[in-house]
Amino acid sequence: MELQSYSNKSKNPIDTDEESVEENNSLKIIPYSEENAAIWDEFLARAPMATFLQTRRYLSYHADRFQDVSLIIKDEKNRLVGLFPAAVDPSNSKRVVSHPGITYGGLLHTGNLRGAKMLEAFKALRHYYANHRFESLRYKVVPNIYHQVPVADDLYALFCMEAVRYRCDLSCAIDLTNRLEPSLRRKRGLKKALKNEVKVDFGFEFAGHLWSVIEDNLANKYGVKPVHSAKEIIHLYSLFPNNIEFVVGLYETQVLGGVVLFVSPQVVHAQYIASSPKGYQLGLLDAIFQKCIDKAKDLGKRYFSFGISTENEGKYLNTSLYQFKSEFGSSGVVHEFYEMNLGG
Incomplete structure (x- = not known):
């Protein structure tokens, strides 16, 4: 189910069993x-x-x-x-x-x-x-x-x-109506990808190949597995084909990296980001993100989100990751978490 744009004009009463009310x-x-x-x-x-x-x-x-x-x-x-x-x-x-x-x-x-x-x-x-x-x-x-x-x-x-904020994650996003200037490094990366003839493609058929790169990337960098298994993300795609998209970077027909996009009414969000070492050398992610940002604009979305760069419940900022994401012309967005005592 794809969520539609907000409207408060229609009425939607609910008839529910009143037990336990x-x-x-x-x-x-x-x-x-x-x-x-x-x-x-x-x-x-x-x-x-x-x-x-x-x-x-x-x-x-x-x-x-x-x-x-x-x-x-x-x-x-x-x-x-x-x-x-x-x-x-x-x-x-x-x-x-x-x-x-x-x-x-x-x-x-x-x-x-x-x-x-x-x-x-x-x-x-x-x-x-x-x-x-x-x-x-x-x-x-x-x-x-x-x-x-x-x-x-x-x-x-x-x-x-009197709820207490116990966690705050730092994410970043591009305002597609007022994008900050990408860094010279990201511009050079995009030129490198074009020079190396990196191709960017969209499609569910790439899910399996992309998941292998994502799993390897997370295992090598952080020693963890993706939140979703390959089976789960494929199942989710079957439920939400209009909200989940697989984007890959190809070099000589080989998938070297990509992202999984979650699409909502206001935001295109990069849920997973991964590249092989060879992909980094070729400027793969620069080409991928440029295509994704262009697509978000074409869809009429307001923001392109890169996700959080924090760990340990927000207490640790991965500064190199945050800098990489911000260099595409994005800026800070917080994810806030509150805890409320239920006694009294």
């Missing part, structure tokens, strides 16, 4: 169940801060890894006004995370949870989880570049609820 002020909190999956995704398609990562279709691919405690929020007229994707923290059974299986979670709405209503929603969430014997809630803020309209009311509500 908790009322807090004028809002009702209902635990998510699988029969609400289609309604969840339909509502999400109109939420101006949402991407396909928060859909039930995406979350379902690794649902067996998490104990889901997502919530549906309805108003006093029984209308669906908000969604909260969440699961129990695998490392702490007393903590809720929104959401441990995705980069960001958030309290998702179509414009009805603003100002005092957002604060009321957070109080209702706290009350619900506290009543179910959870002690804390970790909240992954949706980075502002994904917002189709300004929707930072949740940050104010977190402040009012």
